Amino acid sequence: MDDRIVIRRAGPDDIPAVLALMDVAGDWLVAQGRPGQWGTGRQSANPRRQAQARDWGEADGFHIAEIDGVVVGALVVGLPADFAPQPSEPDLYVNLLLADVRRRGQGIGALLLDHARELARATGIGLLRLDCYDGDDRKLVRYYEGQGFTATAPLTFGAWTGRVMEQSLHS
Secondary structure, X not given: OOOOEEEEEOOHHHHHHHHHHHHHHHHHHHHOOOOOOOOXXXXXXXXXXXXXXXXXXXXXXXXXXXXXXXXXXXXXXXXXXXXXXXXXXXXXXXXXXXXOHHHOOOOHHHHHHHHHHHHHHXXXXXXXXXXXXXXXXXXXXXXXXXXXXXXXXEEEEXXXXXXXXXXXXXX
16 A cells, blocks of 8 residues: 555545546446446536535535555545435445555555445444445455455446445444
8 A cells, every 4th residue: 555645534625636636437337348327428527426526525524545645546535325225223234335446456445445444433433335236246345345345235327237245343
């Protein structure tokens, strides 16, 4: 893990950098033969994604990972998505986890998930949840399983399939 990674609270000024990282990730997913997750269009040009990013910019749970002042990841935590099943106990929901794919292997995603765990524990919450794409090769589900999450409820929106993942933070 790169010890130069700094996580800080983010705001509206960070939205362009996050959308740019999403474009890079989208291009990478397509190149990997996994267009089902976000499609083939630019995330920064998608009106729905732009509106979502504006909401993130105003959210208390918006965090950025930086290396030497350059945005290399983003985390948004808060309330569960409307479509997520009710949790068994109070939870903190990861609404966005994004790491710069050009820096794969540097532990950015893992560090942001650790930050989410710390945020949950600091408020007495013992359950961390998220949803992710589980189509194509299911690599994303396996990534989260490797981070200690368990796949729970399936999600389907047209051709898009996903999975709610959860992790107990009770030691």
